[in-house]
Amino acid sequence: MATQASYSLTELVRYFLRLGTLGFGGPPALVSAMHRDLVAERGWIAENDYREGLALAQLAPGPLAAQLAIYLGYVHYGVWGATLTGIAFVLPSFLMVLALGWAYVQFEGLPWMQALFYGIGAAVIGIIAVGTYKLTRKTVQSDDWLGWTLFGISALATAIMETELLWLVLLSGGVYWLVKSPPQLIRFNAGNSLAPFLGQMLALPADSTLWQLALFFTKAGAFVFGSGLAIVPFLYGGVVKEYGWLTEQQFLDAVAVAMITPGPVVITVAFIGYLVAGFPGACVAALATFLPCYVLTVLPAPYFKRWGKHPGVKAFVDGITMAAVGAIAGAVVVLARRQLTDWPAIILALTTVGLLYRFKKLPELTVIGGAAIIGLLLRYVG
Template identity: 80%
Template sequence: MKAPVSYSLIELVRYFLRLGTLGFGGPPALVSAMHRDLVVERGWITEADYREGMALAQLAPGPLAAQLAIYLGYVHYGIWGATLTGVAFVLPSFVIVLALSWLYVRFEGLPGLQASFYGIGAAVIGIIAIGTYRLTIKTVGNDRLGWTLFCLSALATAIAESELLWLVLLSGGIYWFVKAPPAFIRPGVGGSLAPFLTQVLALPPDSVLWKLAVFFTKAGAFVFGSGLAIVPFLYGGVVKENGWLTEQQFLDAVAVAMITPGPVVITVAFIGYLVAGLPGACVAALATFLPCYVLTILPAPYFKRWGKHPGIKAFVDGVTVAAVGAIAGAVFVLGRRQLVDVPAMLIAIGTVGVLYRFKKIPEIGLIGAAAAIGLLLRSLP
């Protein structure tokens, strides 16, 4: 018999609407916030369900945080829950990015925004770091094997500057064979990512919207890892291959994604807007997020059905450890690029200290303070 659900679908949708509106820091901060809020504090989601969601989000292509939100909505409320939580999580940041896109085009750039991003970016690194620390302690605990796999994944991500899917899978396999040795070896379970986007064939070559749809569908369907992993893919297609944006415009697009709440991948809406206005933004966002939605809800029932098997549970635990390690490595990569001088480092360290000391402090307040400091520092001669 299933345990009674302690929350309503409306409450869950309201939570993800709030997280999508106020959740800064990209994938590391967002997935750790979901764990803190839904698993630890509210008890709506079990630790096992959260780990299954993390593993599925890591194994399937698309943005990590959005996929985890979709899966957590599916846990107790099925496809309706997955759909509504996914929309609630993505919609606020989409609207905010649309507004910033309009301002960017209207005023030919956002110099004030770029100045504030100096402080915000540093604070975001602090938010990501403390969120990753808490998620790591909770996930890995005192497990020596877990710490070994975590460190390998973090180091590999920091060196390669991208998440390595083969290492994540290998971590799951090692954890499985050590923690729950199988009585016999058989082909792995599930994980089919059968292509379903056959409409990419025979598309009108002269339609910008169709070109956007094809490109961003590939980005959503075939790029693995967190939302940060999609940035190199976008750069190659948007700047180098198609020439839709200049180098500076692309950097501005990434900056806008980092200073807005919700998933980092929402930068695709900014890019789409610059290329083809409001229709371009809508096409880019839909084409990116629809594959990750489909590739989350299709295997979800099998994860729920077989996730309690000792071998699969061990594999999921290993994948989760490697996923958290990859997040930690991404923090290092982002920090190296963002913390370019002493004031930025001090802002990041101060953010970590405040969040470590005062766990209930609203992150939006720290973001606002950091923006003000950035503007002040940039205005000084």
């Protein structure tokens, strides 16, 4: 904590409540909004502090936008600021997702609900495809053959195996580090910080669904790198393939819910938890996912200035990020194979891609709303 703040903690918390309530567009849009509002316009956060927070958020696993919000809360108000800004940012979308989860469970059998998600699901495929394209262009330089190799291997592996391979993502970081910035040993001691939470989980019965949810979503929060979309292949491999908690259609609907609500995309975990075990499941899934990213942001924050710009760390982060974006690209293929099963769905997805590519500032919520209406029309007119 360096200079004295020119704003109160209450003002910062109020800002993140508003961003969490109205901030659509996923991690790129949310991260950009924080820079515009807090650095450029209000001058609450220094440019260097923002950049260091963004670098730490990219280095640590978990949802990028939520981690940056936590770090910015820490800059002038320490752990208390980090805690309150993190809660303020996540809480609005969590409550919205709970409401949608209740409605989904209550009305899933109704034709209009199925029709809504038919149109939304197709549009979500297009949105994720465009987002992946932008992430790829931003992440991998055109002349970086090693980066493209790591990206391609990760994308292909995810598309074939239908799950993100954590060891491959971490290995990509190691390979890129060894090639681009040959070794100097750097120690990270944040791993043991999850022990208290793990201890609480172990107190639950071994066969408890809540225990399984807590363990799985802790892994999701502690080991998934990249933007919020990077968690999609990992979640698919667990909740659909391994545990069978959700059907493939329910999973795609969960992704759609994340896209139509503001705040971090990762909040889809609360929707999944609600479908599996009701309100307790939603709370456990959300807490288990966000607690590791909170811990892994707050603990290294005081020391990040010391090693955050180290070439070895930067190379490791770059390698992991390229592989994570590759996993997102593979996930697009996996999800598209299951959602785009007829020509109307294919046309909706392609139209979404065309609209977002042609009109750069077109709100994604507008596209999703239009797709939902089209889904209803196809159901009742077609």
